[in-house]
Amino acid sequence: MxxxxxxxxxxxxxLGLPADDADIERFIAAHRPLGNGVALYRAPFWSPAQRAFLKEEIIEDxxxxxxxxxxxxxLS
Structure with missing residues (x-):
């Protein structure tokens, strides 16, 4: 793609999450701010599969x- x-x-x-604009805004409001120095993929709210996807995509650019x-x- x-x-x-x-x-x-x-x-x-x-990521298997609700994907309309309002749901995204609610997700961001509920999970921000990430702690200082916490990589996005290491945030505690991801499932193992979500974490792996985010990490791979970032590392591989x-x-x-x-x-x-x-x-x-x-989320910062």
């Missing part, structure tokens, strides 16, 4: 990396 097709809504769907970075910024 092309990187430009990855949206925050697509990321939440990929893969297609999803930019939208994951955006989520990280919004």
């Amino acid at each position: 092309d990187a430009h097709l990855h949206t925050m809504n697509n990321l939440f769907a990929q 893969a297609d999803w990396a930019s939208v994951i970075d955006e989520l990280n910024s919004r």
